[in-house]
């Protein structure tokens with residue numbers, strides 16, 4: 255039997271991954287992507303082998319990302335990755351949770367009002383730009399101590415670059431054809447524009463946040479190949495659009511399951527009137543944590559991670575040769591019916607201590623675990639708690655979602671959700 259083949263436009267890739275999660279549920283299988291054979295992992299045990307236990311044998315396959323965004327912590331391996339990780343991870347892990355919570359509360363309240371205004375004006379889907387601005391505002395102010403509006407960062411320029419990148423994101427190996435791609439000549443100008451948007455980060459006019467100081471020092475050090483703009487670009491695109499996509503999917507789930515929305519609202523409203531508005535207290539609402547986890551399980555913003563084998567290996571009886579493509583379908587793992595009976599619906603009751611839960615797999619695991627996992631989980635729980643407090647979310651279309659890959663997984667046409675203010 256021939257291997258399932260992906261030959262469509264790249265932005266359709268997540269639709270194909272969902273189909274495979276249904277047709278080959280819980281199986282690892284050879285697939286053909288762009289004429290290259292790829293072992294697609296859809297089971298947790300083998301994902302654990304590739305991403306954690308034998309991670310040293312599987313380097314990242316991110317030519318496309320390096321090509322679009324420049325070498326950065328996201329794309330590099332070995333010593334080039336070690337140095338970048340050491341440069342940023344301390345700040346990504348050791349931030350002030352309460353401050354993040356307060357920033358997320360304030361920004362989410364503004365976003366709900368803005369989205370409700372759009373709905374009142376007849377919008378038939380949530381504005382992706384609004385959600386991206388929400389996530390980016392909190393990220394920038396949290397780590398660089400400056401409001402997004404004062405930085406010159408242009409979200410539309412960043413989105414164009416990500417869209418550009420998505421055309422190559424699913425390519426298992428970069429061939430000559432990419433270099434002949436007709437739109438490629440537009441890339442240098444776009445990158446120049448974005449670097450120009452970032453110029454304040456190089457000037458002395460921004461407050462000297464410890465993260466920025468560290469990045470600038472590394473940029474000035476001739477002994478390495480670190481460029482401030484590359485790291486910023488990666489940080490902003492890895493850290494804001496993913497979270498924004500997850501908020502969109504969370505809103506969709508609330509609108510799709512009104513009883514769940516009501517149950518969650520009843521769980522969070524006592525918090526808002528308690529007089530103790532802190533992350534410490536919000537983080538204790540298990541139902542909210544479970545909802546965030548199930549949102550990430552059902553609709554992982556990063557639906558696949560791609561790797562290349564360094565040397566021979568065997569996975570689930572499949573021989574892996576050097577330079578073999580191995581990809582982990584996060585969608586496949588998170589919909590494995592053996593671990594998740596009735597995998598296509600939210601099940602908030604079974605997220606705890608489940609290695610396969612969205613909050614555990616959606617950010618992957620092992621040495622290349624998402625650097626911003628803790629930060630993203632705080633943001634997401636806080637955003638959803640504010641949305642539940644301030645808004646009613648209603649579904650505008652019962653159509654099954656079609657997925658749109660844009661270096662992260664969005665819904666084609668946007669999330670069909672109406673937002674009305676509760677007071």
Ligand code: HEM
Pocket residue numbers: 314327328339346393489492493494496497500554555556559560616617618621622623624625626627629630
């Ligand atoms: C819901 C939101 C998010 C999701 C689902 C997500 C998911 C992921 C995934 C799956 C990876 C691994 C990619 C791979 O190895 O191929 C990753 C890496 C990364 N993420 Fe996230 N992410 C999210 C939010 C964030 C945020 C908010 C930040 C920054 C504050 C961030 C920073 C990073 C970094 C720096 C890496 C590279 C880690 C490394 O290889 O050293 N992410 N993310």
